[in-house]
């Protein structure tokens with residue numbers, strides 16, 4: 001029996017449905033051939049993956065520029081994408097993630113562009129990618145990496161989109177939430193970076209145990225394939241970071257707990273415990 005309190009896939013389906021209309025509209029305004037012509041003048045690609053591997057002594061931080069979410073509503077009223085991004089950079093983040101979905105997260109490609117022109121760190125485009133067209137939009141706006149969510153893509157789409165991302169010189173962060181999804185993505189060719197989302201995108205429940213459980217079952221395989229693992233969502237304290245680092249992740253993706261603090265730079269330092277050094 002479906003649980004009426006958490007209708008399965010409801011939000012994800014709604015996001016994907018809306019995304020299709022959005023893409024159709026964007027393609028009218030900015031045809032793919034136009035974007036392809038712009039590639040030569042797009043900002044140079046920075047290496048997202050190597051930035052995550054630089055400091056082996058602690059998990060690297062991907063700090064997320066996030067104004068709102070369907071589960072939390074508005075996270076920060078006086079939201080200034082550039083102020084937050086530059087504070088993340090000063091605080092010691094390795095990379096940034098910029099939400100570009102407008103309707104559900106109040107993000108934008110304009111934010112991605114302006115963040116690109118104000119920080120040096122590699123940038124992840126945090127989007128619900130369902131069409132390769134969006135990958136070109138991300139690259140021309142200055143993305144260095146793109147998120148692919150296994151829950152909304154077929155195996156064939158994942159493989160094809162991964163190729164497009166790599167052909168454009170970027171990295172793909174392939175996100176999973178279940179062992180079934182992890183096993184699907186482990187079959188992909190050229191997989192380098194996997195994200196384990198602690199949040200269930202269908203009903204928004206959070207469980208840090210997700211990272212632990214999936215790694216306990218597939219750590220060896222991930223390691224032998226040389227795949228870098230990122231734990232995503234619901235991480236608030238340096239104790240949370242230690243927990244997922246012990247489980248075997250190389251990096252963490254954190255949004256809400258940093259964005260909502262009045263001193264974002266200090267929040268990054270204390271999350272990374274740089275304030276104690």
Ligand SMILES: O=P(O)(O)OC[C@@H](O)[C@@H](O)c1c[nH]c2ccccc12
Pocket residue numbers: 064066126127149175197232233234235253254255256257
């Ligand atoms: O704000 P949090 O709980 O620290 O989470 C950040 C990030 O993991 C989350 O925004 C996220 C992870 N995967 C996603 C996919 C789509 C939209 C958002 C997300």
